[in-house]
Amino acid sequence: MFVDEVDIHVAAGDGGRGCLSFRREKSAPRGGPDGGDGGRGGSVYLTASPHLNTLVTFRFHPTYKATRGAHGEGSNRTGRDGEDLELGVPVGTVAYEQTADALVQIADLTEAGQRVVVAKGGRGGRGNQHFASPTNQAPRRTEPGQLGHVSDLRLRLKLLADVGLVGFPNAGKSTLIARISAARPKIADYPFTTLSPNLGVVSLSGERSFVVADVPGLIEGAHEGHGLGHRFLGHLERTRVLVHLVDVSSLTGRDPVEDFDVIQRELALFRDENAENVAGGPLSDKLQIVAANKIDAIDEPERLERLRQHATQQGLWVYPVSAVTGQGVDVLLEAIWTAFQPPQTSDTRARATSSPA
Ligand SMILES: Nc1nc2c(ncn2[C@@H]2O[C@H](COP(=O)(O)OP(=O)(O)OP(=O)(O)O)[C@@H](O)[C@H]2O)c(=O)[nH]1
Ligand SMILES: [Mg+2]
Known part of the structure; x- marks a missing residue:
């Protein structure tokens, strides 16, 4: 089936939370802060594929969500990054972001292999290991992960012919x-x-x-x-x-x-x-x-x-x-x-x- 226009919803993953933790070991009973950072949330990409000629798959599957980043952990362990999502589209696809009152063009994929990010994953928050200072050696501060970008898109295929x-x-x-x-x-x-x-x-x-x-x-x-x-x-x-x-x-x-x-x-x-x-x-x-x-x-x-x-x-x-x-x-x-x-x-x-x- 030839489909040349679809509306889809894309959501990138949120970043993981930074961890609050202190090193506790026999050898270091009052160790310093060791809370790791949160992982980055997965992003959503569009990739132009020469093997596709219709947007039909999006008609049946209009929502895409990349996974979130894992939270940071003790012992300075950074959370795992979320996985990126790659959505294949035909060469000639134009992507528009749907705002309240207009369609704003955000990408025009005219060449095979061209790849653009349409929803960027949230950055992971920093763990408390980053906040130690000479006056505060036991910081309890951490950052939450950033929210992943969320967007409603319209994809339109405009064939590339001479x-x-x-x-x-x-x-x-x-x-x-x-x-x-x-x-x-x-x-x-x-x-x-x-x-x-x-x-x-x-x-x-x-x-x-x-x-x-x-x-x-x-x-x-x-x-x-x-x-x-x-x-x-x-x-x-x-x-x-x-x-x-x-x-x-x-x-x-x-x-x-x-x-x-x-x-x-x-x-x-x-x-x-x-x-x-x-x-x-x-x-x-x-x-x-x-x-x-x-x-x-x-x-x-x-x-x-x-x-x-x-x-x-x-x-x-x-x-x-x-x-x-x-x-x-x-x-x-x-x-x-x-x-x-x-x-x-x-x-x-x-x-x-x-x-x-
Ligand atoms: N005699 C003659 N018949 C032709 C010629 N070109 C096309 N036809 C005939 O005209 C009819 C329509 O041809 P198509 O190629 O399907 O026309 P089209 O412009 O693609 O039509 P749509 O797809 O309906 O827009 C067919 O029966 C063809 O065989 C020609 O040069 N000479
Ligand atoms: Mg014809």
Whole structure:
């Protein structure tokens, strides 16, 4: 099951109490203070794992508590530390602390192996051995352990992909990702075949590669919750390029220009409550490439031409493709690759072309 948002409660362990004790032995009937320190409480960590792709385990197990530190003991024995808890999360997980009136981002785990503490264990209290002084050789003072940090968290998975596929249901997004990568999503001739995002890695010649995300289709009113709504668009926030698939075939009674406009409107209306925390800005500002799909099944070429004119007026390139036959797909992939290369500054270009004086 794909779960991309969960609320969990994490509690670190309290520190152990410092001990009050005096050395009592035959050889030292009035020995000094020897109360040991309390152990440190266990902390709770999130660790990004490349082997996970859903937050589902947290849905069934929402509470995590690390163990406390043991109390200090006589003979200067320090209490044992509490055990840390490591919670594995998928790469791309963002953690927010839930305060009374807001969600505050505390971590963004974008790399495998990255580890952050989300609840810090309490320090152990000091035993009375630390409080002896020339004027007080039999101190009765000890410290309690610090309380462990407790927190309510929201975890959100925001997939890490370079390219996002958007479009109406049935436009052919899953067919395209299946053609260009090893991803094998369900493909069928009915809307909303895809119910959760799929990721695929595309490899091009020369060891070039990028990651594509196929998300469930959008329909008019998605921003009001129609269809599957905007729920999955958050997964495209980190992408650099959107590929907008439009069905231009004669198989549907739909109008490609209208379909195109509806999706553009829905992208513009998408607002994520945490968008300000995400680099890259609104989805409608992202670089966009239009793929006119199903050209193998087009009887009236003017359908493609009208879409091309309409998109070109908005400064977008249109690439005719067939996700089924593969026609035009290589050209599309090269265009995608070129689109998200960082622009060469005029400065570096000048340096690359000018020879030393
Ligand atoms: N003729 C033709 N049919 C295609 C092409 N691409 C996809 N299809 C068909 O269109 C239908 C929908 O394809 P999907 O890939 O499931 O569409 P989708 O955009 O992922 O749809 P949702 O998951 O519902 O959003 C399937 O029957 C595909 O076989 C194409 O290039 N040519
Ligand atoms: Mg699909």
